[in-house]
Amino acid sequence: MTASSDAYSLPVRALNDATKPKHAQLREILEEYCTSTLQAGDMLPGERILEDHFGVSRITVRRAIGDLVASGVLKRARGKGTFVAPSPLVSRLHLASFSQEMEAQQLASSSKILLSARACAPEEVCVFFGSEPSRFHTHLRRLRLGNGLPYAIDDAWYNSAYVPDLLENDVYNSVYAILGTEYGVPITDAIQTATAVAADEECAALLDVTPGTALLKIVRQSQSNGRPVECCSSLYRTDRYTLKTQVTRA
Template sequence: MDTHNELKHVWVRRQLQELVAGLRPGDALVGERQLEEQFGVSRITVRRAISDLVHDGVLVRVRGKGTFVSHGMVRSTLHLASFNEDMRAAGFEPSTRVISATTAIPPEAAAEHLGLTPESTAHHICRLRLGNGAPVSVDESWLPIRLLPDLLSENLDGSLYRILSVSGHPVQRVEQTVEAAPASETIAALLDIEAGAPVLLFRRRSFTGPGTPIEYSISTYRADRYQISMQLEAPLRAG
């Protein structure tokens, strides 16, 4: 290892951290050439320091636009909690913007989970979820009209789990998968990212009572603002 270059890299990273501390979330970082001249180091050293801060969630790169101060990253452990609970636990103020709330024929996976025939309709709610005013995820939910006839007349700006609980159908069990995916143009516009940017796609099947399906949802999270944390404890096995 080149100790001299490593020390330069650590010093530049600290200088950048101090620089970012004086900026606001969403502010643009000055260009690499200016930083190279300001710190008297090579472009490679500047880029490496910036990459470190991007990895740490301090900075965000936006293709074709530049590097910006991050709005922060929410780290969520694997547990059953609402978006609002996750945000507040991470120190963010949650808010919600309802994009649409209507009845529609759900996609096949949602209809199958809810036990609906191909021609049956369900409540369809699409919401933009924000943390400290910055877009974090787009949530699409399908719920059975039979169990929740008045759902669309409720205030959907808050926790949907709370509404389900008050309605007598609390979520008691969830099956969830997570995968990486590129953002569609529609989702990208809502999340304020480039189309094709990496996102985290959550597919959730929720149940109430003794195995009664109550919700099918797809949540799309900005990968630079949401992180999953897990802890596993088990004896290590050879092989």
């Protein structure tokens, strides 16, 4: 083992299974290494280090890494290296907060507040809330993180008729929990609309993607037993968020 491979704590494994190609054996070893030793965002050791450590050719290393990139375990960053990819957050289109979805997949959720204010809401929000355009509502914009990595930007409005002083609470955490416990207006149903949009420069910087990258936009109008409480527009990184739903024939 070389000094360079020592620094990465690479596993000591021989590629001696005659029933499998060497690139397949190396792929399995590296996949286990990525899940058991490394974390999302960690850099994989360089090709030369892997060659020397496992005693294989550059072609074998590149094929193993290529397979892991194709399967979503690794991702390449041009000019930077190969990194462990984050596990995509899977939403099954049930009614749950971002925090609940993250917790269900054993990811630590956190938020960075980008904007918090009381202001006049856009026309479409006022129509949903059934309020006059001059009435102030709570505007909360947050960068949503999973294990410290950016997943989404939530731009939400909350109806001041039901949550007049929302910003006096800890909105770094689940607002849905606050709505239910502090104001008695738990979210019971919602209408969601999903579209694809391109990241502008501001959103790209926040989500750590290049401008023009495809993002998933979900607009949610949420109610509490018929009372319009929230109108939220969310932008998700498509490599970190997946929508999954079961459909049946009508």
